[in-house]
Amino acid sequence: AQSVTQLGSHVSVSEGALVLLRCNYSSSVPPYLFWYVQYPNQGLQLLLKYTSAATLVKGINGFEAEFKKSETSFHLTKPSAHMSDAAEYFCAVTSNTGNQFYFGTGTSLTVIP
Amino acid sequence: GAVVSQHPSWVICKSGTSVKIECRSLDFQATTMFWYRQFPKQSLMLMATSNEGSKATYEQGVEKDKFLINHASLTLSTLTVTSAHPEDSSFYICSVRDRRQETQYFGPGTRLLVL
Numbered sequence: 001a002q003s004v005t006q007l008g009s010h011v012s013v014s015e016g017a018l019v020l021l022r023c024n025y026s027s028s029v030p031p032y033l034f035w036y037v038q039y040p041n042q043g044l045q046l047l048l049k050y051t052s053a054a055t056l057v058k059g060i061n062g063f064e065a066e067f068k069k070s071e072t073s074f075h076l077t078k079p080s081a082h083m084s085d086a087a088e089y090f091c092a093v094t095s096n097t098g099n100q101f102y103f104g105t106g107t108s109l110t111v112i113p
Numbered sequence: 114g115a116v117v118s119q120h121p122s123w124v125i126c127k128s129g130t131s132v133k134i135e136c137r138s139l140d141f142q143a144t145t146m147f148w149y150r151q152f153p154k155q156s157l158m159l160m161a162t163s164n165e166g167s168k169a170t171y172e173q174g175v176e177k178d179k180f181l182i183n184h185a186s187l188t189l190s191t192l193t194v195t196s197a198h199p200e201d202s203s204f205y206i207c208s209v210r211d212r213r214q215e216t217q218y219f220g221p222g223t224r225l226l227v228l
Contacts, residue, residue, distance in 0.1 A: 032215055043119075043206050044157070044219040051215050090156060094217075101147075101208075101217055103156045 002027045004091045006104035014112045019063075019078040021107045023091035026072065031093045033074040034101070035065055038088040047089075050074060061085070086111045116140050117209050119220035126197055127228055133193045134223045136207030142187035143209040147217065148180075151204040163190040197227045 007022040025031055032051045036044040048059025055067040061084075065076045074091060091104040116139040126132050136146055144165045149157040161182055162170040169182035181193040194201055204224050208217040 034216070036219070041204075041222070041224065043117075043221040044208075046216060046218065049216055100159060100162075105156045 002029075002031065002093045002095065002102050004033075004093045004102060004104040006089075006091050006107050008107055009105065010108045010110070012110040012112055013081045015083055016080050019076070019081045019085065019109065021076040021089050021091075021109065023065075023074045023076065023104060024072050025074060025091075025093045027093055027095065029095045032095060033065075033067060034092040034094075035059065035063070035074075035076045036090045036092065037061075038090065038106075040087075044090065047076070081109075081111045083111050083113065085109060117207065117218050117220040119205075119207055119223050121223060122221060123224040123226070125226045125228065128198055129196055131193055131195045132197055132225060133191055134205055134207075134225075136190045136192070136209075136220055138188045138209045141209075141211065143190075143211075144187065145210045146184060146190040147208045147210070148182065148190075148192050149206045149208065151206060151222075153204075157206060160192075194225065197225070199227045201225065202227045 003026045005024045034049045035047040037047050038044050047063050048057045050057050050067045058064045063078045089107045092101045094101045118137045120135045146163040148160045150160050151157050159172050160175045163182045163184040165184045171177045184190040204222050206222040208219045210217050
């Protein structure tokens with residue numbers, strides 16, 4: 001079975017501050033992990049993904065995430081928050097043999113000017 | 114990356130009518146597409162897996178006779194909400210699986226409001 005847990009349904013940071021969105025996964029097989037961003041009334045946009053290559057993954061818009069097997073984590077970070085980063089962020093897990101993506105409950109990021 | 118389109122982007126209908134939502138894969142042929150539903154402030158819930166040329170696979174609790182899925186070609190899947198009721202009001206999102214990149218790409222979503 002696979003699942004992800006996103007700690008913190010709401011995160012607020014000041015503009016220019018570090019962004020840290022947490023995701024922990026559970027998987028009985030080697031996981032593929034993803035972060036998606038959703039802006040209001042829009043679909044999901046892929047930020048980055050981990051598929052068993054480098055454990056530190058760089059994505060779009062300055063975001064990156066590190067796969068830590070020992071901690072079963074895949075936290076999303078960005079050194080300096082921008083106002084345009086305000087959105088809903090979803091972590092997801094799947095396997096290389098599975099079709100289904102399992103999504104976390106999402107984290108709403110607010111950036112304070 | 115892959116581009117997925119949905120049509121319409123939003124629709125308002127009366128209770129009891131049927132609504133068809135289209136999902137198109139614009140960049141590559143997709144044998145598998147997925148349909149999700151998202152309620153406000155909640156995560157995505159997988160409704161069904163649409164398989165080209167065969168019957169869709171529905172998740173537990175999703176009524177297949179109410180949510181009809183047709184995947185008639187490698188680039189088009191449709192979701193028809195039959196006899197829609199206010200509780201069907203939601204944001205419906207489709208996705209396409211790119212096996213080469215081991216990723217799902219999502220459409221922009223269709224917001225359905227049933228009065």
